[in-house]
Amino acid sequence: MSTDQERFADKMLQCRDCEAQFIFTVSEQREMTESGQPVSDPELCPNCRQKSPATTAVGDRQESPATTVDSERQRGKVKWFSRQRGYGFIIVEGSEEEIFVHRTALEGVYSLMEGQEVEFEIETTPKGPEAVRVSPLRADAMPRTEY
Numbered sequence: 175m176s177t178d179q180e181r182f183a184d185k186m187l188q189c190r191d192c193e194a195q196f197i198f199t200v201s202e203q204r205e206m207t208e209s210g211q212p213v214s215d216p217e218l219c220p221n222c223r224q225k226s227p228a229t230t231a232v233g234d235r236q237e238s239p240a241t242t243v244d245s246e247r248q249r250g251k252v253k254w255f256s257r258q259r260g261y262g263f264i265i266v267e268g269s270e271e272e273i274f275v276h277r278t279a280l281e282g283v284y285s286l287m288e289g290q291e292v293e294f295e296i297e298t299t300p301k302g303p304e305a306v307r308v309s310p311l312r313a314d315a316m317p318r319t320e321y
């Protein structure tokens with residue numbers, strides 16, 4: 175039986191990712207043993223190990239099914255808006271869909287007028303779709319055909 179498991183030596187290895195040669199040092203091998211890990215040759219050089227996706231930080235909130243924002247700007251017409259109540263509805267251009275709009279979703283204005291043309295994004299909340307980043311459509315921002 176050989177009990178020479180404590181016998182380490184620097185090892186020259188090649189990175190599987192960038193193919194660079196790197197040294198798997200005795201001290202690294204010893205650290206592995208001391209932290210209770212089996213000593214195995216690393217496949218990646220120290221550089222590639224640092225940017226390895228295996229160590230991606232948790233807390234990535236890529237998937238939040240509750241609230242999604244459709245970042246495309248939509249156009250619509252204000253069906254009605256109550257300044258007193260602080261909300262109203264917008265009819266989406268090209269559809270019959272009525273979208274809830276809250277006062278806090280307005281940009282650059284405090285209120286909307288009935289029939290006013292607006293631009294907005296649709297946010298899907300657990301309660302349903304809501305207009306966000308609502309701004310009035312300026313007449314000179316509209317595409318005009320020359321005549």
Ligand SMILES: [Zn+2]
Nearest residue numbers: 189192219222
């Ligand atoms: Zn590498």
